[in-house]
Amino acid sequence: MAPKTLPEPLAADQLSLRIDPGSLGFETTDELAPLDDWPGQDRALGAIRMAAGMAHPDFNVFVLGNPGSGRHSAARALLRDAADAKSVPNDWVYVNNFDAPHKPIALELPPGKALALRDAMQSLVDELANDIPAIFESDDYQTKRRNIEQTLSETHEEAMNALVEKARARGVAILRTPMGFGVAALRDGEVLTPDDYDKLPEDEQEEIDAAVAEIQDELEAVLKEVPRQQKEHRRQVEELNAMMAEEGVDAAIAELRRDFDGLEKVQTYLRAVRRDMIENAALFLVREESAQAGAFPVATTKHYQKPQFGRYMVNVMVAHDVANGERAPVVEEDLPTLANLIGRIEHATENGALVTNFTMIRAGALQRANGGYLILDARQVLAEPFAWDALKRCLRTGEISIFSAVERFSLVSTVSLEPDPIPLKTRVVLVGERRLYYLLAALDPEFGTLFKIEADFDDRIERNEATTGTYARLIAGMAARAGTRAVAAAAVARMLMESTRMADDSERLSLDISGIADLLREADHWAAADGAETIAPAHVDRAVAEAEHRAGRLRALSQEAITRDTVLIDTDGGRVGQINALSVVQIGKTRFGRPARVTARVRVGSGKLVDIEREAELGGPLHSKGVMILSGYLATHYAPDLPMSLWASIVFEQSYGGVDGDSASAAELFALLSALSGLEIDQSFAVTGSVNQMGDVQPIGGVNEKIEGFFDICAARGLTGRQGVLIPAANVKHLALRQRVVDAVESGAFRILPIGTIGAGIALLTGAEAGARGAAGTYPEGSVNARVEARLTEYAEARRAFVARANSKEGGA
Structure with missing residues (x-):
């Protein structure tokens, strides 16, 4: 049980890493090619690349590791590289459903066409807002309108004139009174008074009564034709209006339809727009209120911005700028609330009530990342109410449906919408700690189905001649990106020693990229204070000592309690x-x-x-x-x-x-x-x-x-x-x-x-x-x-x- 000889104390060179700066092969990091990769993370980087290139759904990836290991930056860079090799995804817009306004229609358009459709619809409305009033003020329209009205008037007058002549021949007069038309007997061209009527023989009274009754019936028949004639008049006017509006709308919309030829859903929408514009041509005839007088002129509102034309607008959800070389999107949502994730439907107050329409639908991160990649922080997603469930539902169903927490709990009864769901083709990348990954894998049955790939970032890398050189290039890259002074070889050796301490192992180097970068920037600060041209070991020592001093209050109190014999x-x-x-x-x-x-x-x-x-x-x-x-x-x-x-x-x-x-x-x-x-x-x-x-x-x-x-x-x-x-x-x-x-x-x-x-x-x-x-x-x-x-x-x-x-x-x- 007891050794024959007692252990010897360790020598000083066994207590800490010692690297000869001369063995590094450079004087300062300016001589090195900066390393833009993440050393020692081949396993994790390979997993991210596989997820980015996988064509099949559900191969979303969870990037796990300790904070500071470069998980976010690595995922961001690799996904951008993968996005550059992918084609640009299609655009998406929401348009009005004229048959069911509470169910807006989602249209998929080729890249770059969403803005073109929006602008074309705005131009169409502006054009018709000028053309349709001009059409209805034209001489041709006014002539045809007068003909319709004249025909109605002549028809009524002819019927009344004929009845008046017949009544006169029968000794009856048709009188116009404040209460309408009346019928009375005539005698020698004068209206017969009741007294004169009573003096007439009975047979004459009967003859007069019969004539009055007949004319009365015929007058009622003529008057009953008036509503029908007015209805016919309105129909003819509507047909005329429709005909005139149709000519204007068809002329204006023809070019727009040619621009989007081959897009059947867009053509279907444009046919619905044409029909609605013709049926509601009166919208274009609403006159503006007079501008408010004042010392300064008031800017004229564009026609398409007027409330009555909102039904014809195009709500662009996702648009891609193909002309400027835009590729597949890489979206990183820092605040993944339910609304920021799946989109939201906004409301406005109108006469004390909350109202909305399809133009108030707003895109979320999933819509913006559709066809590309979405990076989310796992802890933040899990912390936001309903966000995790909504994300899983979208991935499971393969489509983005917009809803709000208020609607889900029916907390407020208000006008809402049921927008068409948008098909989802996005690779989601969750970044989080290992504990979160293992908890989700153990407690959420759907997690393993939706996130099939894990990219596990290592915390340490073996220290050898090759990795030491790689680490020196990593420090050179950090210095270049941070804009610090060059790091002397002896200072790099000192930072390597600090890296082994961060790794708790003299045979390993820490992959806490953030910690090493912080040390580099602090050392650069002290080098600047000394007026030095390069970062020396003394500056690294100062940075380490200052960091320990800043965080040393509790340590000092603990030691003080012992040295003062309290403990x-x-x-x-x-x-x-x-x-x-x-x-x-x-x-x-x-x-x-x-x-x-x-x-x-x-x-x-x-x-x-x-x-x-x-x-x-x-x-x-x-x-x-x-x-x-x-x-x-x-x-x-x-x-x-x-x-x-x-x-x-x-x-x-x-x-x-x-x-x-x-x-x-x-x-x-x-x-x-x-x-x-x-x-x-x-x-x-x-x-x-x-x-x-x-x-x-x-x-x-x-x-x-x-x-x-x-x-x-x-x-x-x-x-x-x-x-x-x-x-x-x-x-x-x-x-x-x-x-x-x-x-x-x-x-x-x-x-x-x-x-x-x-x-x-x-x-x-x-x-x-x-x-x-x-x-x-x-x-x-x-x-x-x-x-x-x-x-x-x-x-x-x-x-x-x-x-x-x-x-x-x-x-x-």
Whole structure:
């Protein structure tokens, strides 16, 4: 279990990446060809290219990876390249449905034709607004209109004249009164009065009554013909108007129909326009109100902008400028609300009511990206109400139907529209974090069907001679795009070292493009402050130091609490059952290491190992698992033929927040072994690492921050040369420590020791041999393991004696 020789402290050159600037092969990045690609992302880039070129539907792509990896820029660039190779998609417009105005018609037009149709319809309306009034004011129209009216008048007059003559012959007069026409008897050319009528003989009265009745009936018959004649007059006038309007409309629309010859749906629409214009020619005869008088002239409104002509307008949803070389669209919607995604129908207030029409339909990102590519941020789509469901529905049905959340919930009763759905032929690219991708894949049954391709961006790339050169070109490209100073080779080497730290691995380079670009721009700022022509390593160091200082308030408070003995941490001397464990605190982008005191106490018991953090509900599941592993280690390594008769408690002292992770399990085991053996642990050391049941020390994360956190405390109190940190041997390749730690190690003022087993660690911490079980099945006398096993054996015997005494007392009773 214990190594024959103790691990040696690491040398300074093992603590951080060191690159000879001369080996890079250039003086400054101005000598390099900028790299515009994304190194190390072949897998993800290939997936995006496949999705962009796939002809079949449903092969939409989810681009996943950490923020700053270049996911958005890579997707944008690759899709633009793919769009350049695609043909320009068709235009789309909405036009009026004259038969059902609440169901606007969607028309698909060749690229560039949408604006042409809109302008042509505007010109048509303007032309007819001038021509039709001129037609109806022409002499030809007025002559034909007078003929119709004259014919009506003559027909009525002839009938009345004939009746008047007949009445006179019968001795009856037709009189016009304020109440209409009346009939009366005549005698000697004068109207017969009632008194004279009463004096007449009865037979004459009967004759007069018969004549009056006859004329009365015929007068009613003539008058009854008047409405029919007026109706006929209106019909003839309407026919005349239609004939005259038809001539004007046909002449005006003929050229428009020729311009869109071969487009059957457009021709069908134009036929409907012709019919409606002829039937509603009166719209073109509405006179404008007189312009408002004033000192300044009022601009004349174009005819097509008048409200009555809105029915003939063309609402352009998507139009492409073919003349200027426009290709397939690549649309990136930053605010994917429901309306911004699928479009919306706007409303206006009219007489206190909300009204709308087809000209108030607005395009969304799906319409604009139709025939091309649409890039969306997954988190933003999921955060917008109804946006995710609407996107899936459009992809599933293959068409874009416009609706609003208000309509869906029927919250407001108002006039609305049912526009024709537009067929959807768009490749959708979602960009998001890995967690979102895996949650959607697990919880949304439709997700895998609609997004069949995943483009997973790597976080790191292997560091070797080839990738180092590629990374240098990447920095050169960043400098060129950002307009910064050239970067000296030594500064590039320094940035490569910082990249390994960002990757938490000295054998890997980080692909956090955003982080490296930020470092470059900050270094350029400090180079400008120094008046330097190029960015030097000192400027990179300044940028790193300033960034840490800006985010260092919490770290400073944590260290201050320890140096002022508010939080108790020993950095020298020896204590039984006490050790310095290391943890990492991350709040936002701030991450720093902090030592914590772990203590263990033991006594006789029934084999229970108490995790105080778990009992207080402050320990997470991973921490609890690590403590349980300690029980397995003790049970299998010591006194295996005796029952476990230990009661032990382990706790993070002065820990008032949650504790999770198993990176302190090695430190907890060391504290427990110290408490059982009675040997002091050297408090000059801090320990990090997890442990398994076999006693192997396993690697952990955040090793650099943990080492630096303990180093800063020791440095604040004064370095003694004995202080150091025990880390898992497997974490050596992850070291990318700050120069202050490297310098202290190089001068012998601080130590970093790699351990692979618990035996090696406990020997370093206590100064005593760990001990390996011999052929006789015992540990060497005086070794740590022998002491632990002896203590556990004592506990087992004490427990057995206690049980025997208790049973004896019960028997005596």
